[in-house]
Amino acid sequence: MSALRYAGRALLGALGILAVAGLWEGYKAVGPGDGVVVHGVVVLPRTTDLAMPHVWDMFGKFSEPVNLFAGHQTVGSAVLSGCWFTLRLAATGWVIGVVVGFVLAILMARFRLAESAMLPWIVLSQTVPLIAIAPLVRRWGSQIHIGGWVWSSENSVAVIAAYLAFFPVAVGALRGLRSPDATHLDLLHAYGVGWWRGLVKLRLPASVPYLLPALRLAAASAVIGTVVAEVSIGLRGGIGRMIIEYAQSAGGDPAKPWAPIFGAIGVGLVAAGAVGLIGLLLRPYRRGEAA
Amino acid sequence: MTTELAVQARGLGRVFGARKGRDVVALDDIDLDIAPGEFVSLIGPSGCGKSTLLRIVADLDAPTSGSLSVFGKSAQQARLDQDYGIAFQQAGLLPWRSVAANVGLPLEVHGAGKRERDARVAELLDMVGLTDFARSYPDQLSGGMQQRVAIARALAESPRLLLMDEPFGALDEITRERMQAELVRICGESGAAVLFVTHSIPEAVFLSDRVVVMTPRPGRIVDIVDSRPVGGHRRDDDFRDAAEFFHTVARVRELLHAGPASHAVPAARGVENR
Amino acid sequence: MSVGTTDQVTSTLRVRPLRDARFTTLLAPTVLGVLTIGAWQLAIDAFHIDPFIVPSPGSIWSEFLDSRSSVWHGMVGTGRNALYGLLIGAVLGILGALLANAVRAVDLMALPIVAALSVVPIVALAPALYTMFGAAANTARVIVAALTVIIPVYLNTLRGLRQVKPVHRELMHVYAARPAFVARTVTLPTATPYVFTGLRIASSLAVISALIAEYFGGPVDGLGKAITTAAASSNYPLAWAFVLGSILLGLAFYVVTLVVELWVARHRGGT
Numbered sequence: 042m043s044a045l046r047y048a049g050r051a052l053l054g055a056l057g058i059l060a061v062a063g064l065w066e067g068y069k070a071v072g073p074g075d076g077v078v079v080h081g082v083v084v085l086p087r088t089t090d091l092a093m094p095h096v097w098d099m100f101g102k103f104s105e106p107v108n109l110f111a112g113h114q115t116v117g118s119a120v121l122s123g124c125w126f127t128l129r130l131a132a133t134g135w136v137i138g139v140v141v142g143f144v145l146a147i148l149m150a151r152f153r154l155a156e157s158a159m160l161p162w163i164v165l166s167q168t169v170p171l172i173a174i175a176p177l178v179r180r181w182g183s184q185i186h187i188g189g190w191v192w193s194s195e196n197s198v199a200v201i202a203a204y205l206a207f208f209p210v211a212v213g214a215l216r217g218l219r220s221p222d223a224t225h226l227d228l229l230h231a232y233g234v235g236w237w238r239g240l241v242k243l244r245l246p247a248s249v250p251y252l253l254p255a256l257r258l259a260a261a262s263a264v265i266g267t268v269v270a271e272v273s274i275g276l277r278g279g280i281g282r283m284i285i286e287y288a289q290s291a292g293g294d295p296a297k298p299w300a301p302i303f304g305a306i307g308v309g310l311v312a313a314g315a316v317g318l319i320g321l322l323l324r325p326y327r328r329g330e331a332a
Numbered sequence: 333m334t335t336e337l338a339v340q341a342r343g344l345g346r347v348f349g350a351r352k353g354r355d356v357v358a359l360d361d362i363d364l365d366i367a368p369g370e371f372v373s374l375i376g377p378s379g380c381g382k383s384t385l386l387r388i389v390a391d392l393d394a395p396t397s398g399s400l401s402v403f404g405k406s407a408q409q410a411r412l413d414q415d416y417g418i419a420f421q422q423a424g425l426l427p428w429r430s431v432a433a434n435v436g437l438p439l440e441v442h443g444a445g446k447r448e449r450d451a452r453v454a455e456l457l458d459m460v461g462l463t464d465f466a467r468s469y470p471d472q473l474s475g476g477m478q479q480r481v482a483i484a485r486a487l488a489e490s491p492r493l494l495l496m497d498e499p500f501g502a503l504d505e506i507t508r509e510r511m512q513a514e515l516v517r518i519c520g521e522s523g524a525a526v527l528f529v530t531h532s533i534p535e536a537v538f539l540s541d542r543v544v545v546m547t548p549r550p551g552r553i554v555d556i557v558d559s560r561p562v563g564g565h566r567r568d569d570d571f572r573d574a575a576e577f578f579h580t581v582a583r584v585r586e587l588l589h590a591g592p593a594s595h596a597v598p599a600a601r602g603v604e605n606r
Numbered sequence: 607m608s609v610g611t612t613d614q615v616t617s618t619l620r621v622r623p624l625r626d627a628r629f630t631t632l633l634a635p636t637v638l639g640v641l642t643i644g645a646w647q648l649a650i651d652a653f654h655i656d657p658f659i660v661p662s663p664g665s666i667w668s669e670f671l672d673s674r675s676s677v678w679h680g681m682v683g684t685g686r687n688a689l690y691g692l693l694i695g696a697v698l699g700i701l702g703a704l705l706a707n708a709v710r711a712v713d714l715m716a717l718p719i720v721a722a723l724s725v726v727p728i729v730a731l732a733p734a735l736y737t738m739f740g741a742a743a744n745t746a747r748v749i750v751a752a753l754t755v756i757i758p759v760y761l762n763t764l765r766g767l768r769q770v771k772p773v774h775r776e777l778m779h780v781y782a783a784r785p786a787f788v789a790r791t792v793t794l795p796t797a798t799p800y801v802f803t804g805l806r807i808a809s810s811l812a813v814i815s816a817l818i819a820e821y822f823g824g825p826v827d828g829l830g831k832a833i834t835t836a837a838a839s840s841n842y843p844l845a846w847a848f849v850l851g852s853i854l855l856g857l858a859f860y861v862v863t864l865v866v867e868l869w870v871a872r873h874r875g876g877t
Contacts, residue, residue, distance in 0.1 A: 057715030086738035168856030288733035309726035424773035
């Protein structure tokens with residue numbers, strides 16, 4: 042795509058975001074203060090400054106100090122350090138999830154029985170709500186004593202992130218490992234190549250186009266898992282906890298809770314972008330990919 | 333009976349502008365007349381522009397130079413007036429519709445009533461010998477049968493011109509020969525002119541009144557070979573064994589191998605020019 | 607029409623007698639499940655594990671039966687939010703995809719927004735939504751569920767709308783068919799399987815996100831609130847009984863979507 046078209050696309054994208062902001066302000070200007078109520082149900086939001094702060098107030102918040110007691114730390118820098126904290130945990134969880142998911146996928150690709158037995162449970166595992174798992178993981182972790190190392194809350198959060206991340210990887214990698222043409226499989230068979238060598242030479246490279254979207258989904262899931270787990274376990278330092286904290290002061294300062302929300306959005310985007318970079322590295326294996 | 337030509341192309345050209353500035357001349361200075369009821373094949377190696385020419389006649393593409401008229405109108409008008417039917421190499425049947433619903437598709441597009449449609453569909457399925465499969469679905473049919481459905485569909489509005497782009501290309505040889513015999517019969521019954529694109533020399537000679545030999549880069553007509561059976565032969569299986577069939581096939585093959593400059597001089601026997 | 611390579615692959619990989627196929631597809635996961643639960647129960651009995659750490663399957667089941675009416679109420683509460691979210695999100699997602707398919711500018715403008723929504727924790731919006739809509743209403747939960755649903759439905763529907771085969775498109779051009787006719791007879795039937803893929807993914811996501819949104823505030827009904835309340839009062843078997851309820855709810859949504867898909871596809875006779 043030429044540079045001009047790229048710029049055009051980026052412009053339209055920015056226009057889209059501006060359109061959303063415009064919609065927000067537009068509704069705020071014309072909408073009723075108590076929101077649109079249909080049969081007692083609030084269908085459209087309340088437009089008071091308390092409920093819907095102005096877009097510029099939200100962004101202006103980043104440069105203001107967190108509160109009167111925290112010295113001179115701005116909201117912006119607090120959110121940034123929270124983002125970094127969460128990102129690191131999400132990354133750890135992602136790595137664990139990817140490894141576990143991959144191992145499971147290889148097992149299921151090798152043994153049909155393993156696939157039939159495990160896949161339904163793997164799919165079902167994602168219907169268990171995180172908020173139930175989080176305290177459980179922390180309790181289990183606290184039982185683990187290896188040498189002098191003690192299980193921390195951060196470990197719990199990473200494990201939960203891994204729990205959400207392993208699923209798309211397991212499913213995507215399995216599809217990818219199963220994807221080679223019958224002709225290619227027959228070719229390797231004719232060369233006397235066994236299953237495990239065939240894994241390295243054929244199935245792994247063939248699985249790349251399926252793996253990359255799965256890795257991106259896993260990154261997004263890891264971020265979600267981290268944020269929710271941080272809230273559930275009450276882990277300080279991360280963006281999840283910050284969202285809850287700032288939301289509690291929304292009464293006095295309605296724009297403040299939006300700052301960590303934007304932060305969480307940023308973490309998700311960075312995580313997805315990082316996985317996109319991996320995709321760039323693996324370009325030769327994506328040549329057969331449909332657009 | 334009108335004497336206007338089914339297709340008249342004069343100086344037709346089509347140039348594709350590639351990104352790096354190197355143009356691809358798909359068609360160059362094509363002159364071609366097709367009389368009503370005439371069966372004309374286009375044959376040539378890949379890239380000679382035969383499919384491009386057919387697509388231009390079908391108004392699926394536009395020429396960059398020259399003129400084209402279909403029954404005295406522009407290609408677009410002929411398309412809007414539904415003067416022709418088309419069959420592609422892939423049968424292109426809609427998989428969620430039954431065979432009967434597929435054949436009736438063009439009738440449905442043009443608002444024919446249900447009674448009318450059902451009657452015509454029954455007629456068409458009878459013509460191609462698929463009456464028993466009216467309620468089957470495309471995935472239940474073999475390739476040859478799917479193509480027959482596509483041909484029935486192409487004939488739905490009794491067009492005066494049939495455009496066919498390698499419709500038997502995906503079929504095996506035995507089915508192909510059977511389909512060719514079917515096509516000869518069907519076209520004989522309907523009296524439509526046919527523009528037929530193919531890779532196969534025997535197929536072109538068997539089916540056509542005239543065979544247009546083309547050459548690639550740029551896409552040009554080398555020569556046009558008359559392949560009407562003379563000496564009282566009819567287009568049946570016996571024709572495939574006739575001496576004149578082999579002569580015509582040999583002539584076409586010569587032209588294909590020799591290329592643009594040589595049609596005045598026969599190629600030396602035993603010398604393969606690839 | 608020649609059979610695609612993928613069909614050949616699956617057919618060569620699946621050459622097994624019917625008897626075997628039955629065993630592996632249904633029996634194997636059931637056997638695995640039973641063995642796991644059995645081992646779980648054994649481990650708890652053998653190692654005298656505190657219910658504080660993990661309750662036994664037996665106690666979870668008995669608690670589930672005892673409290674089944676509260677579990678049911680919780681399921682209804684969360685399920686209702688998830689259902690509204692699913693319906694609203696599905697309609698908006700499909701309409702949005704239709705619009706994006708028709709107007710390229712809309713597609714390009716929506717791209718960054720959809721891309722962002724697909725990778726961000728939507729539940730993070732929950733506190734702000736409670737402020738906007740009032741903490742006494744379920745609206746915020748419905749919106750969180752709807753946002754979670756819009757993404758897969760939009761992306762999959764858009765993909766489906768673009769899957770129209772060139773040969774079908776050209777056929778419609780040759781017939782000089784009106785755009786409405788083309789949409790009805792070709793584009794929509796081609797897109798339908800993809801729409802349902804999106805809906806299937808979205809159905810269980812709707813339940814999960816509605817549940818997690820409960821955690822960030824709002825009224826007391828719903829499974830999420832029930833789980834945390836039970837856990838807070840150290841009634842772990844009860845908490846797990848509610849978790850079992852949420853699993854069943856997610857499963858129910860998925861199965862219903864699957865059944866609807868099979869019913870819609872019954873006339874298709876093969877694709």
